[in-house]
Amino acid sequence: xxxxxxxxxxxxxxxxxxxxxxxxxxxxxxxxxxxxxxxxxxxxxxxxxxxxxxxxxxxxxxxxxxxxxxxxxxxxxxxxxxxxxxxxxxxxxxxxxxxxxxxxxxxxxx
Amino acid sequence: xxxxxxxxxxxxxxxxxxxxxxxxxxxxxxxxxxxxxxxxxxxxxxxxxxxxxxxxxxxxxxxxxxxxxxxxxxxxxxxxxxxxxxxxxxxxxxxxxxxxxxxxxxxxxxxxx
Numbered sequence: 726x727x728x729x730x731x732x733x734x735x736x737x738x739x740x741x742x743x744x745x746x747x748x749x750x751x752x753x754x755x756x757x758x759x760x761x762x763x764x765x766x767x768x769x770x771x772x773x774x775x776x777x778x779x780x781x782x783x784x785x786x787x788x789x790x791x792x793x794x795x796x797x798x799x800x801x802x803x804x805x806x807x808x809x810x811x812x813x814x815x816x817x818x819x820x821x822x823x824x825x826x827x828x829x830x831x832x833x834x835x
Numbered sequence: 836x837x838x839x840x841x842x843x844x845x846x847x848x849x850x851x852x853x854x855x856x857x858x859x860x861x862x863x864x865x866x867x868x869x870x871x872x873x874x875x876x877x878x879x880x881x882x883x884x885x886x887x888x889x890x891x892x893x894x895x896x897x898x899x900x901x902x903x904x905x906x907x908x909x910x911x912x913x914x915x916x917x918x919x920x921x922x923x924x925x926x927x928x929x930x931x932x933x934x935x936x937x938x939x940x941x942x943x944x945x946x947x948x
Contacts, residue, residue, distance in 0.1 A: 731877075815878070825878045825880070826877055
């Protein structure tokens with residue numbers, strides 16, 4: 726059975742500093758992995774996806790994630806946080822259906 | 836095509852009543868998912884369809900919940916004898932192929948009073 730663990734429920738950074746949101750996954754097969762973002766009272770939006778091509782994946786709004794099979798991780802990063810990045814972020818694993826992590830709330834301080 | 840649409844957007848019902856939600860996926864998407872999300876939590880998987888076939892149903896889903904996708908297009912999710920614990924946002928998503936990204940609707944917010 727597949728599952729996702731997001732290691733931090735809340736991350737707080739200052740504007741202009743790097744962002745790191747951590748995700749570990751468990752899957753029987755070679756999964757596809759995704760990061761979604763959910764702004765308050767908004768729908769879920771895809772940030773980026775990994776589907777067994779390049780291990781470093783670039784997404785929208787300057788976000789990146791690196792697939793590390795040996796560590797079963799898919800951490801999300803951004804070099805410089807912006808106020809508009811404040812939102813809830815979900816790591817998702819899919820090897821048939823799609824399973825979400827519990828989410829990480831990102832706060833960006835001015 | 837404007838994406839995944841869900842109807843209604845909000846539903847308030849009395850405990851014990853039945854409710855039905857509808858999801859219209861993106862045209863030609865053969866996969867359709869239902870999730871439930873409560874405040875401060877990630878979306879919880881309920882069930883998914885490949886065309887009209889329901890391929891998996893969460894064990895967390897009680898017998899009061901049923902979903903259909905009769906012609907492989909729109910889907911309905913019915914909750915019978917609603918309970919206060921059913922209050923949540925119910926999300927629908929669709930995708931074109933296995934393991935490609937899913938596109939989400941705005942959700943149906945259910946409040947059971």
